[in-house]
């Protein structure tokens with residue numbers, strides 16, 4: 002092959018040059034003539050009946066065009082209801098763009114004010130009068146579970162939205178026979194995504210053509226097109242959804258949000274362009290939340306340090322409604338099914354219950370439930386290692402699942418194939434110089450410095466296929482498609498169903514296409530994020546962009562190459578097998594001189610086809626789709642390590658260093674992959690140390706601003722060392738696995754094990770995430786008493 | 787509701803006069819009145835730094851400053867910093883090092899870095915401290931620190 006292959010090279014992203022110049026085009030940057038702005042009146046009560054809404058005074062305010070209630074929007078927009086075919090008891094009441102009759106969380110949209118500027122719309126919201134009747138509030142999951150708990154929504158008969166069990170082998174017997182059993186309780190506070198660009202939507206409706214055009218800060222424009230069309234009763238082909246530059250998404254921008262449905266509805270109702278951009282305060286109470294869970298976990302280990310069984314009980318908080326259309330059960334189910342996935346373990350008993358609460362709906366956040374399962378498993382492993390007086394690294398080394406060749410299932414049913422946990426482990430210990438760190442740890446302890454080393458091996462579900470949502474009857478496509486065209490000027494246009502919020506998947510696709518076709522990467526143009534320009538498919542979710550979108554692109558490129566060489570063979574009167582393409586030129590393998598260019602082929606095929614001596618002209622526009630159908634997903638694996646120091650006087654935790662060895666199969670662009678991992682790690686560190694939505698028992702969010710909700714900032718974060726083991730997956734011809742969530746799957750667990758390792762001399766094991774200074778000091782004080 | 791004030795200031799090297807509403811903050815004025823959309827808004831309460839611009843050479847939260855307050859000042863936004871070429875090395879280093887993903891934080895980060903690099907060559911820790919008012923959800927900061935460190939090294943004539 003040619004020397005200058007792009008696949009595997011650290012090419013910078015092509016959009017980066019535009020973004021560093023401030024030339025991004027995010028949804029709020031788009032100028033539209035006659036644009037109106039929406040501001041919402043939101044419920045200040047977590048649960049209340051709407052007795053009367055008085056909008057007249059607001060309607061008379063300067064600049065106000067309309068003041069609309071849920072009843073007004075119901076004339077145009079049909080209600081929707083989250084339903085999961087395999088979980089019929091996950092009953093979420095029908096939802097409307099704005100509350101009708103009853104508000105079920107603090108922050109739910111009640112009234113929309115439409116005005117000529119956002120400021121004027123906000124002014125007028127203050128003149129809307131609502132008469133409320135407060136209803137009983139269920140905020141805490143444990144309160145929601147009580148037999149006599151009030152219901153979250155009057156249409157519900159119970160707050161229980163999920164009760165699911167797993168049973169593999171005979172956990173009971175394994176615990177009886179275990180040499181060592183350990184147990185611990187874990188609490189994971191509610192978090193939210195805090196994308197720097199808040200949710201934003203711009204909707205335009207052309208009444209003559211009955212066409213709705215939406216610019217949307219979102220990950221899955223094809224899904225949203227389907228939903229807007231269905232709810233507003235428009236033919237699918239009359240709806241176009243464009244996701245321009247998106248300022249961070251992380252799963253938060255996968256859902257159909259009621260207030261965004263309201264904006265699309267208002268555009269249709271008023272026949273005017275309207276925009277809504279959430280401000281930070283309303284983002285905290287209207288973006289989907291995630292992670293809230295209480296877990297009790299037990300682990301059984303034999304005298305040789307072999308993990309035999311786990312018993313896990315999870316209680317998860319859903320919020321007031323199940324997120325549409327994907328539901329809110331993913332976090333809870335993954336929390337149970339993913340436990341011990343990297344380890345040989347025969348017996349598992351698990352139970353997971355999920356409850357509705359008067360809080361914002363919970364939904365997808367990078368790594369969905371996998372961080373919970375990883376944390377529970379890794380922390381229990383460390384506790385077992387202590388009981389056995391075994392080094393934690395050694396205990397892990399004895400237990401990794403070996404699926405180098407065969408496909409196996411973990412006790413939780415996770416499908417594993419072609420893993421490399423042992424190799425990742427060995428590489429990590431070498432990278433971090435584990436033995437030396439342990440030695441230094443002992444020396445530091447003697448001086449009253451408490452450092453901890455934490456490990457977390459992980460499995461990451463990537464490139465998820467249609468069995469996840471397809472089987473639930475949820476219209477979230479898992480298939481990715483590439484439409485590859487030889488343009489009339491000889492350039493290549495690659496229109497892809499995947500979307501790119503900065504991961505760099507567009508660049509990875511260009512690399513794949515350039516190599517497979519043998520063209521200069523500069524001649525490959527990528528079209529993405531616009532339902533009118535791109536073929537139907539999933540978008541960005543479950544770490545799929547390069548793994549699945551790249552596979553579709555590779556397949557299309559190979560076919561297009563065949564077409565090009567077929568035409569070239571006819572023109573050159575040579576067997577196509579004797580021809581090759583390099584740098585966009587066609588060579589006969591026997592000669593170093595180019596015979597013709599791709600532009601020549603295009604010119605001949607498009608304008609002088611009579612010169613091609615073939616009965617059928619091969620297609621120069623190829624569409625290829627791919628979804629894994631034999632496997633539910635492509636599992637990736639890796640291991641992470643954290644080195645931390647705990648100040649036992651102040652309760653503060655400093656992350657000194659962090660390492661990751663990841664196997665995402667074939668690496669297409671290391672520069673992109675490494676930054677996906679680092680970004681994901683920092684989100685995991687944030688979860689373990691800082692991030693929490695603090696709710697009072699009254700259901701009010703007490704820290705709904707960026708001043709009070711702490712996120713990881715540069716000065717507290719460590720450098721993150723990343724290395725790779727590459728085991729290409731045989732599930733695709735490309736061999737790439739996903740990597741978008743890897744960092745987040747394991748990072749919180751590595752912080753848990755590191756901090757608790759540091760606290761070993763005190764006999765303290767923290768159990769509530771995030772590890773705030775107060776919680777650290779409380780735990781130390783409780784121990785001293 | 788409107789209470790208009792006349793202001794005159796230098797924006798990206800050109801003089802601008804405008805009548806602005808007293809309550810309009812600088813970020814909204816730049817974005818929505820002047821259509822300079824490279825300045826971003828992430829919180830409007832002074833924490834995230836997405837709105838950072840240079841006011842008289844100091845990196846400043848444009849969401850916390852009223853448009854009327856820039857009367858007589860020199861304001862530089864990402865558009866002006868780009869056009870003048872004064873941060874071209876930083877921009878190239880950010881691109882080469884993949885120090886941005888969604889890019890939403892980037893103009894604000896660059897304003898902070900532009901100010902930082904007018905001083906002595908910063909250490910890695912000093913770069914992290916200088917960035918402590920710029921929230922980035924995507925990168926985890928490591929690549930941003932790398933990119934700034936590289937430019938600091940080059941500007942001070944040594945190896946990074």
Ligand code: FES
Nearest residue numbers: 828829830835849
């Ligand atoms: S928008 Fe100004 S600091 Fe966040």
Ligand code: FES
Nearest residue numbers: 887891922923924
């Ligand atoms: S690159 Fe997305 S917030 Fe920094």
